[in-house]
Amino acid sequence: MMNTITNLSPEFSRRRFLGVSGVLVLGASLPVRRALAQTPAGTFEPSLFLAMDGQGTVRVTVHRSEMGQGIRTALTQIVADELDADWSRVEVVQAQGDVKYGDQNTDGSRSITQNYDRLRAAGASARLMLRQAAANRWNVKVDDVAAANHEVVHAASSRRLGYGELATEAGLLPVPENAPLKKESEHRYIGKPVIHVDAGDIARGKGTFGADYAVPNMATAVVIRCPWLGGGVKSIANKPMNEPGLVAIETLDAAPSAGPLFAPLGGVGVVAEDTWTAMRIAQGLDIEWTGSPNQTFNSDELRQALRDAVAKPGTPVPGSEKGDVDAVFAAGGTELSATYETPFLSHAPMEPPVAVADVTEERCVLHAPLQDPQSARPLIAAQAGLTPDKVEVTPTLLGGAFGRKSKPDFALEAVELSKRVKRPVRVQWLREDDIRHDYLHASSAQHHRAVIDDEGKPTAWLQRSAFPSITTVFAAQAVQPAPWELEMGFSNLPYSVENQRMESTGIRPGARVGWLRSVCNIFHAFSANVFADEMASAVGRDSIEHRLALIPASGKLKQPGQPAPPGHELDFGRLRHVIERVRKLSDWDKPRPEGVGLGFAVHHSFRSYVATVLEASMDNGRPSVSNAYVVLDCGTYVNPDTCVAQMEGAVVFGLSLSLYGDISMKDGAVVQSNFHDYPMLRIAEAPATKVELVPSQGRLPAGVGEPGVPPVAPALSNALFAATGTRHRTLPIRT
Amino acid sequence: MGVKLNVNGDVVDVDVSGDTPLLWVLRDHLGLTGTKYGCGGGYCGACTVHLDGAATRSCQLPVSTLQGRAIQTIESLDQRHPALVDTWTNNNVAQCGYCQSGQLMSAAALLDGNPKPTDADIDAAMTGNICRCGTYVRIRAAIHQAAGHQATGSAE
Numbered sequence A: 001m002m003n004t005i006t007n008l009s010p011e012f013s014r015r016r017f018l019g020v021s022g023v024l025v026l027g028a029s030l031p032v033r034r035a036l037a038q039t040p041a042g043t044f045e046p047s048l049f050l051a052m053d054g055q056g057t058v059r060v061t062v063h064r065s066e067m068g069q070g071i072r073t074a075l076t077q078i079v080a081d082e083l084d085a086d087w088s089r090v091e092v093v094q095a096q097g098d099v100k101y102g103d104q105n106t107d108g109s110r111s112i113t114q115n116y117d118r119l120r121a122a123g124a125s126a127r128l129m130l131r132q133a134a135a136n137r138w139n140v141k142v143d144d145v146a147a148a149n150h151e152v153v154h155a156a157s158s159r160r161l162g163y164g165e166l167a168t169e170a171g172l173l174p175v176p177e178n179a180p181l182k183k184e185s186e187h188r189y190i191g192k193p194v195i196h197v198d199a200g201d202i203a204r205g206k207g208t209f210g211a212d213y214a215v216p217n218m219a220t221a222v223v224i225r226c227p228w229l230g231g232g233v234k235s236i237a238n239k240p241m242n243e244p245g246l247v248a249i250e251t252l253d254a255a256p257s258a259g260p261l262f263a264p265l266g267g268v269g270v271v272a273e274d275t276w277t278a279m280r281i282a283q284g285l286d287i288e289w290t291g292s293p294n295q296t297f298n299s300d301e302l303r304q305a306l307r308d309a310v311a312k313p314g315t316p317v318p319g320s321e322k323g324d325v326d327a328v329f330a331a332g333g334t335e336l337s338a339t340y341e342t343p344f345l346s347h348a349p350m351e352p353p354v355a356v357a358d359v360t361e362e363r364c365v366l367h368a369p370l371q372d373p374q375s376a377r378p379l380i381a382a383q384a385g386l387t388p389d390k391v392e393v394t395p396t397l398l399g400g401a402f403g404r405k406s407k408p409d410f411a412l413e414a415v416e417l418s419k420r421v422k423r424p425v426r427v428q429w430l431r432e433d434d435i436r437h438d439y440l441h442a443s444s445a446q447h448h449r450a451v452i453d454d455e456g457k458p459t460a461w462l463q464r465s466a467f468p469s470i471t472t473v474f475a476a477q478a479v480q481p482a483p484w485e486l487e488m489g490f491s492n493l494p495y496s497v498e499n500q501r502m503e504s505t506g507i508r509p510g511a512r513v514g515w516l517r518s519v520c521n522i523f524h525a526f527s528a529n530v531f532a533d534e535m536a537s538a539v540g541r542d543s544i545e546h547r548l549a550l551i552p553a554s555g556k557l558k559q560p561g562q563p564a565p566p567g568h569e570l571d572f573g574r575l576r577h578v579i580e581r582v583r584k585l586s587d588w589d590k591p592r593p594e595g596v597g598l599g600f601a602v603h604h605s606f607r608s609y610v611a612t613v614l615e616a617s618m619d620n621g622r623p624s625v626s627n628a629y630v631v632l633d634c635g636t637y638v639n640p641d642t643c644v645a646q647m648e649g650a651v652v653f654g655l656s657l658s659l660y661g662d663i664s665m666k667d668g669a670v671v672q673s674n675f676h677d678y679p680m681l682r683i684a685e686a687p688a689t690k691v692e693l694v695p696s697q698g699r700l701p702a703g704v705g706e707p708g709v710p711p712v713a714p715a716l717s718n719a720l721f722a723a724t725g726t727r728h729r730t731l732p733i734r735t
Numbered sequence B: 001m002g003v004k005l006n007v008n009g010d011v012v013d014v015d016v017s018g019d020t021p022l023l024w025v026l027r028d029h030l031g032l033t034g035t036k037y038g039c040g041g042g043y044c045g046a047c048t049v050h051l052d053g054a055a056t057r058s059c060q061l062p063v064s065t066l067q068g069r070a071i072q073t074i075e076s077l078d079q080r081h082p083a084l085v086d087t088w089t090n091n092n093v094a095q096c097g098y099c100q101s102g103q104l105m106s107a108a109a110l111l112d113g114n115p116k117p118t119d120a121d122i123d124a125a126m127t128g129n130i131c132r133c134g135t136y137v138r139i140r141a142a143i144h145q146a147a148g149h150q151a152t153g154s155a156e
Ligand code: FES
Pocket: B036, B037, B038, B039, B040, B041, B042, B043, B044, B045, B046, B047, B048, B057, B058, B059, B060
């Protein structure tokens, strides 16, 4: 497989994009039209996502961003399968941000969910057109010719033609509607473990990430930003004048102190001929900042406020109340209550934010690791002072993102600086900038209170959640958690309880908050799964037995508020199935040695079901995890090996936040700065991991990138309880 | 200052300030962008290269100290350790891939000195390399495979 994102000169890459996207082509879902008028001679472009030349080289356009979740491979597998293409003759083209593709926002673990059908249809239409072209040439019926591995074959006469030989004629045919799709059993790439299209380049250091993209005459900028949100530059005491390699020192406007959305934070941009010069000069600057209301923000105070909030009634989740919780509490019985806490987290993708902008009076060309190049485009245009049609936004490979790179603030910095210095500019965030100026994952508190029966089943269950809502970034007045935040593992609890109430409280933070891989599911899954384990242990019951007793035998969850889309409702049978399977996979019933505990957690998120068991113990006063067992039901999957890898990675990501993740803020500023005080799990701490995938069974494709994360922290807490008898209700768990 | 460097067997002249870390010389001045910036503080290993054969963090190496030393980067790995490149590719080790140049250079240095490492050897040699995507179990497996024998226990 050739791979066209890597190591192209900018000139070539621009030409390539013109070649593909400069031509008006048909969308997969559009009604029948003549493809002829839009197609240059010798090429066949039956869809936005698929083009073929006379040599038979297929180009699949991927409109989602690659950040390690394997999407460039998976989307290509879908098209190539239905096309019956020879994988070695398929190239991948990375789409620019453009509304013509439909949603390009690579977040929410939904690229496959949203694109599976339309990309299959794109491949299938093209295959039918190639068969028709061959049938016309041979003067036989289309039903008598078959497509197979880049050829059309007429078995009766043993004639065959390669796809390339048919490209021009196929391009003259109308694009059919409702071309027949393959059966699941006929799939050759979908559902098969395919090596990622970028794997070989990455292993040779040839993948092009954001900072690797270079254009002639490019300068590099490092930006010093105000420690608190909303502060601007008051003065620079020691502005250097004639440093060798210095291009410019530019003052950038401060972001709004509330509701900053994706605005750059402002500060001082040091533009230099190379990165080190920019870093060195930036670090030597003595900058005085203007004040902002956020300057007094302290995370300790926020955490106290969150604890206080869940100690008293919050806003009831509309439609969540069942029976009469207060009456059961008043009647007495075995009562359990517990409060759980989680801190702020930073995304810390391995690649810090970076962007390359080339702004002239006529055009702006931007290359950056962006999760949503399409929604960034109008913002970039506004920053450049141009209309969006004059702006090209191309995602590079993303060196990890986890939600951070769906905010284009860093790209807007590059645009502004390029406009100012009239040269292409790369803005390079340092790791310190990344940790200190993130859109933080919200700190939270949950309170659970229940009355349980002899079997540990709750007869009444009250749960409260308090956290700074992501909506505070969007609007200066926003306070309360949004319904979509509560639907992440809080208002859609899958347990049958006769008397139940859910309440939430929002508190405005003095910092930007944002979505981090699995978002509010992290803290909601943590508190609910640990509390359920507490119910089981209160009556001496096996945690998995107990949990199965809480989940209805069959049927679908009716969640409060907006119902889930058809086919994506929480299905109790599927939830039970992943639990049963992880029990087997982990050999749950086999006794472990003294001091070693198993912990179980299950969570439904991003339309998928994940059950996780961790085996843990204490080792020299630190938690240590030896084995992880994960069962994933994501409906129909495209690349099973990617799904397994995402679960392996989720275990590590989840353990990093469980054992180390802790961002604190003092006087409006993040205290931590790099991996020495914001550590990540390292290889010696990574457990051996076994993953099982529930077969597709024709179900709707669901999320994979995020849903593995939520069960990890509660499984760890529960395992440590089993190992030591100590309950951990606050993350991170250090001792 | 002008410095003569020996990079991947080629002698190259660069003219930069002497305190410039090798990382930025490779990336900004020699166009060898396979070596990555991850932290600048010696914590993450994304910038790992070989200095006279030893895995070294290039963000911590002022270029003025490197006159006459042999530097190898990820761009030379295919020639020296094709088995590592192959097993990394065929096992889909990389997720985002950003840490993998550093992981591969650490793995190569390990195999140079220890052709049959155990899991414990691997953990010790690779502990300076963070992978935020969490590819550690595949890294272990791929190193064992490249070393030509099966995993000794935990990884598969
Ligand atoms: S960049 Fe050198 S160790 Fe992180």
